[in-house]
Amino acid sequence: MADLLTVQGLETRFRTREGMVHAVNGVSFALREGETLGIVGESGCGKSVSVLSMLRLIPTPPGKVVAGSAIYQGKDLLKMTDEEIRQIRGSQISMVFQDPMTSFNPVLTIGRQVAEPLEIHQGYNRAMAYERAAEMLNMVGIPRAKERLGDYPHQFSGGMRQRVMIAMALICTPQILIADEPTTALDVTIQAQIVELVKRLRDELGMAIIWITHDLGIIAGLADRVNVMYGGYIIEEAPVKELYTNPQHPYTIGLLNSLPRMDETDHRRLASIDGLPPVLLEKPGYCPFAPRCHLAVERCWNENPSLLRVGDQHTTACWVDPGTGRERQ
Amino acid sequence: MGRYVARRLIYLFVVLFAVSAITFGLMHAVPGGPFDKEKALPAEIIRNLEKRYHLDEPLLNQYLRYVKEVFVPEFSTTKFSSNFEDDALFKFKIGGVYVKWMNFGPSYASRSRTVNDIFRQQLPISIQLGLMALLVAIIIGMPLGIIAALKQNTIFDYISMSVAIFGVSVPVIILGPVLIWIFAVTLKWLPATGWGSKPPYLLGFLPTSMGWNFFKYAIMPPVALGLASSAIIARLTRASLLQVVREDYVRTARAKGLQERLVITRHALKNSLIPVVTILGPMFAALVTGTFVTETVFGIPGMGKYFVISITNRDYPVIMGTILLYAVFLVIANLIVDILYAYLDPRIRYD
Ligand SMILES: Nc1ncnc2c1ncn2[C@@H]1O[C@H](COP(=O)(O)OP(=O)(O)OP(=O)(O)O)[C@@H](O)[C@H]1O
Ligand SMILES: [Mg+2]
Numbered sequence: 293m294a295d296l297l298t299v300q301g302l303e304t305r306f307r308t309r310e311g312m313v314h315a316v317n318g319v320s321f322a323l324r325e326g327e328t329l330g331i332v333g334e335s336g337c338g339k340s341v342s343v344l345s346m347l348r349l350i351p352t353p354p355g356k357v358v359a360g361s362a363i364y365q366g367k368d369l370l371k372m373t374d375e376e377i378r379q380i381r382g383s384q385i386s387m388v389f390q391d392p393m394t395s396f397n398p399v400l401t402i403g404r405q406v407a408e409p410l411e412i413h414q415g416y417n418r419a420m421a422y423e424r425a426a427e428m429l430n431m432v433g434i435p436r437a438k439e440r441l442g443d444y445p446h447q448f449s450g451g452m453r454q455r456v457m458i459a460m461a462l463i464c465t466p467q468i469l470i471a472d473e474p475t476t477a478l479d480v481t482i483q484a485q486i487v488e489l490v491k492r493l494r495d496e497l498g499m500a501i502i503w504i505t506h507d508l509g510i511i512a513g514l515a516d517r518v519n520v521m522y523g524g525y526i527i528e529e530a531p532v533k534e535l536y537t538n539p540q541h542p543y544t545i546g547l548l549n550s551l552p553r554m555d556e557t558d559h560r561r562l563a564s565i566d567g568l569p570p571v572l573l574e575k576p577g578y579c580p581f582a583p584r585c586h587l588a589v590e591r592c593w594n595e596n597p598s599l600l601r602v603g604d605q606h607t608t609a610c611w612v613d614p615g616t617g618r619e620r621q
Numbered sequence: 622m623g624r625y626v627a628r629r630l631i632y633l634f635v636v637l638f639a640v641s642a643i644t645f646g647l648m649h650a651v652p653g654g655p656f657d658k659e660k661a662l663p664a665e666i667i668r669n670l671e672k673r674y675h676l677d678e679p680l681l682n683q684y685l686r687y688v689k690e691v692f693v694p695e696f697s698t699t700k701f702s703s704n705f706e707d708d709a710l711f712k713f714k715i716g717g718v719y720v721k722w723m724n725f726g727p728s729y730a731s732r733s734r735t736v737n738d739i740f741r742q743q744l745p746i747s748i749q750l751g752l753m754a755l756l757v758a759i760i761i762g763m764p765l766g767i768i769a770a771l772k773q774n775t776i777f778d779y780i781s782m783s784v785a786i787f788g789v790s791v792p793v794i795i796l797g798p799v800l801i802w803i804f805a806v807t808l809k810w811l812p813a814t815g816w817g818s819k820p821p822y823l824l825g826f827l828p829t830s831m832g833w834n835f836f837k838y839a840i841m842p843p844v845a846l847g848l849a850s851s852a853i854i855a856r857l858t859r860a861s862l863l864q865v866v867r868e869d870y871v872r873t874a875r876a877k878g879l880q881e882r883l884v885i886t887r888h889a890l891k892n893s894l895i896p897v898v899t900i901l902g903p904m905f906a907a908l909v910t911g912t913f914v915t916e917t918v919f920g921i922p923g924m925g926k927y928f929v930i931s932i933t934n935r936d937y938p939v940i941m942g943t944i945l946l947y948a949v950f951l952v953i954a955n956l957i958v959d960i961l962y963a964y965l966d967p968r969i970r971y972d
Contacts, residue, residue, distance in 0.1 A: 351867070374881075381875070381877065382877035391869060397888050397892070398870070398892070398966065399892055400888070408879070409878065412877070412880070460877070
C-alpha cells in the first residue's frame with residue numbers, strides 16, 4: 293500500500309537550563325494507508341516529541357524542530373504555513389493524549405468540545421455538530437450519549453473520558469489517528485476495552501494509526517509494524533510478529549523479557565533492564581544503549597550505528613548480532 | 622445554590638456578632654473617651670453627656686443595648702419621631718404597624734448627625750468610588766495582563782509589566798495631585814475636586830443619573846484609587862494565563878486545529894480568569910474601605926474621612942457602624958465571588 297506519511301531525519305531539541313536536550317535525533321519512518329504503527333520505548337525516549345514535532349505542537353521556545361521533513365499528501369508538514377497545518381490538525385491527522393483528565397478543558401461541556409472540530413473544519417452549525425457529536429459518542433460506547441453532551445469532563449470516569457477523547461479525535465474521520473499512550477493512565481481492564489474500541493473503529497473507519505506506548509504487550513494484538521525508540525533514535529523497526537519472535541536489538545530483547553507472559557508456568561521474576569535511560573544533553577558519538585548493554589563491543593563505543601537491514605522488513609541499529617554475540621558482518 | 626447562599630448569610634450574622642463584640646471590646650480598652658478633647662469640658666457636662674449616651678452604664682449593658690438597637694426590629698403603633706433615638710436605616714409601615722430596624726446611633730463628634738445619616742449620604746459615594754476604581758482596575762489590568770502573557774518576553778510584555786510596576790509603586794497621594802495638575806489645572810478637561818451624585822440613590826448607593834455631570838468627577842479619583850489594583854490584576858492575569866496556555870487542554874485545542882484566536886479566547890481565557898476573580902472580592906472591599914486618601918485629595922464627601930476621624934475622636938457609634946459595615950462588605954463581596962466562581966468553574970458545586 294502507498295505511504296500516507298513519510299518522516300525523514302526528524303530532529304527536535306529543547307533549550308533548557310541544563311543545556312540543549314536532544315529529544316529526537318533523526319527519526320525516519322513511513323506510515324502506510326490503513327496501517328497501525330506502534331512506537332514503543334521507555335519514558336523520555338522521545339516518542340511524544342517526535343509525533344508532536346510532526347504536527348508542530350512542540351512548545352516553541354524552548355523546543356525547536358531543527359531538521360527533517362514529514363511529507364503528507366505530497367506536502368511537508370514542517371514547511372507549511374501555520375494556516376495550512378491548522379487545517380490538517382484535527383481533520384486529517386488527529387491526536388489522542390495520554391491523560392484524559394487534563395486533556396479536556398474543565399470549563400467547557402463535552403458536547404462543545406467534541407463538536408468543535410466539525411464546526412471549525414467542516415462548517416457545521418452548532419445544532420448539526422451536536423447531533424453528529426452524539427452519534428460519535430454513541431459509537432465509542434457512551435451510554436445516553438445525547439443527554440451527556442451537556443456534562444462537563446469531571447462528570448465522566450477516566451475510561452469514559454478517554455472514549456470521549458477518541459470520539460473527538462475521530463469526528464472529522466481523519467486519515468491518521470495518533471494515540472499518545474492513550475491507555476497509560478487507565479486501569480488494566482479499561483485499557484483492554486479502549487484497545488478493543490480502537491480496533492473496531494479502525495475497521496469501521498479505515499484510518500491509519502500511530503500508537504505510542506511503553507508497553508509492548510498492548511500493541512501485540514493491535515499494530516502491524518513497530519518502531520522501538522531509545523534515546524531519541526529509532527533503534528529497531530519490524531513487523532510486529534517478526535519483532536516478537538526475532539528481536540535483533542539488545543534493548544528490544546530486554547523490553548520483551550520484561551513482559552509478563554501467559555505461557556510461562558514457572559513464576560520467575562520479570563527481567564528488568566539495568567541502568568538508567570540516557571541523559572539527552574549531548575548527541576553521543578557511540579551507541580546510546582552501549583552503557584546499559586551487556587553485549588557491547590569496542591565498535592559500539594566508537595560509532596553510533598544507524599539502522600541496518602537484518603530482514604525483509606526488519607532493520608536494527610546494533611553492531612552486534614545478539615544471536616551470536618559477535619559483530620554483524 | 623440557594624441553600625448555600627442562605628447558609629452564608631447566616632454565617633454573615635455570626636461574623637457580625639463576633640466583629641461587633643471584638644470591636645466594642647477593643648474600642649473601650651483603648652484609653653481615652655469621646656469627650657476628652659484638648660479643651661477639657663467641665664466634669665458636670667461630661668457626666669451629662671455620658672448619661673445621655675448611656676456611657677455611664679456597665680459595658681455589657683452598653684453592648685447589649687447596641688446589639689438590640691442595631692439587630693432587633695422595633696414595632697410601634699404610632700409613628701416614630703425624628704430624634705436620633707428613633708432613627709433607623711430601615712423605617713417602614715406594614716399594615717398599620719410602624720417598624721424600624723438598625724439604629725446605629727448618633728455620632729458623638731458631629732452631634733447633629735447620626736451614623737445612619739453618614740450611611741445614607743457618605744457611604745454611597747464611597748461605594749461608587751470603590752466600584753468605579755474596581756472597574757478601572759479590571760479594564761486596565763486584565764488587558765495588560767493578557768497582552769503581557771500572549772507576547773511573553775517581548776517589548777509588549779515589558780511595557781505592560783512596567784506600567785503595572787508603576788501602578789503599584791506610585792501612591793494616590795502623588796498620583797492624585799499629578800492627575801489634577803495635568804487634567805484639571807493645565808488641560809482644564811476635568812474638575813479638580815468634588816463628586817457628581819447626590820441623594821436619593823438608586824438601591825441606596827447608585828447615582829440616579831450617569832451623564833457627563835457624574836462622570837467628569839468620576840474619572841480621575843477612580844483611576845488614582847484603582848491603578849495599584851489594576852497592577853495587581855495585570856500581574857495575576859499574566860501569571861495565570863501563562864500557566865493555562867501550558868495546560869494539556871490548550872494543546873488539545875491546538876491539536877484539534879483551532880485558530881490561535883479561538884484557542885486563547887475559548888480555551889485559555891475563561892480558565893485563566895478563575896484566580897483573578899477570587900481576588901476581586903477582597904479587592905473591592907479594600908477599595909471601598911480604603912478611600913480616605915483619595916477622598917481627601919479630590920475633595921470627595923465620602924465615608925473615608927468619617928471612618929478615620931471617628932477613631933481619633935473615639936466616636937464609638939461611628940467606629941462600630943463603619944467597621945460592621947465593612948465586615949458586611951467583605952462577606953458579601955466574597956459571597957459574590959464564590960457565586961461567580963461556581964459559574965466560571967463547573968467543577969465547583971455548592972450544597
Ligand atoms: N517542553 C519540554 N522542555 C524541555 N524538555 C522537554 C520538553 N518536552 C520534552 N522534553 C524532553 O524531551 C525528551 C523526550 O520527551 P518525550 O515526551 O518525547 O518522551 P516520551 O518518550 O513521550 O516519554 P513518556 O513515555 O514519559 O511520555 C525528554 O528527555 C524530555 O525531558
Ligand atoms: Mg510521551
